[in-house]
Amino acid sequence: MEKAGQRYSRQREEILKIVRATKTHPTADWVYEQSRHKIPSISLGTVYRNLNLLADEGIIRRLVFEDGKVRFDGNVDEHHHFVSTKTGKIYDIDKKYSQELIDKLYQDTGFKATVCKIEFFGEVDSEEA
Ligand SMILES: [Zn+2]
Known part of the structure; x- marks a missing residue:
């Protein structure tokens, strides 16, 4: 039987893995x-809470772009972002x-x-709309 503490750390690990893999x-x-593919019982609230905790601890980054949406970044090395005005995709730009x-x-x-x-905001040559 899994103890509550183990369940929480497993959820946290899974969430971190997902953010780092993309x-x-x-x-x-x-x-x-x-995360539901791996942990079907997980709730959106749990995901939010863990993402914010991981961001507060500096393990991932929390980003807010002009569209007002909060996003998360598994890459905590110093870098910049380029937002495609065509597709909304966000690319990493070297520091x-x-x-x-x-x-x-x-x-x-x-x-x-x-x-x-x-x-940066603009268009990307290699990108399909
Ligand atoms: Zn980034």
């Missing part, structure tokens, strides 16, 4: 649909693109940025 920056609803900006800002103004978050 690059789509999923919403809680999407994670919920995926190297902000380093030049950080250097230029410092040269010009003396502001020494340690964090820089950039959201």
Whole structure:
């Protein structure tokens, strides 16, 4: 018989696995649909709670884009995002693109940025509508 603590940690592990296995920056609803394949009894509330706990602990990232939807990112390395205005897909962008900006800002103004978050919006050449 599974104890409650074990059940909670199993749910949490499963949710974390799902978020880390995708690059789509999923919403809680999407994670919920995926998690039901493994844990049919899981509730949407449990998924929300675990996603927020994991984000609060810095194990995953919580993102809010212009559409107001909350999304989750299993990639916690510093990076930026590109949102396709055609499909709404969100792509990871390497942090190297902000380093030049950080250097230029410092040269010009003396502001020494340690964090820089950039959201790009536009179209992607290789993308089908
Ligand atoms: Zn990302």
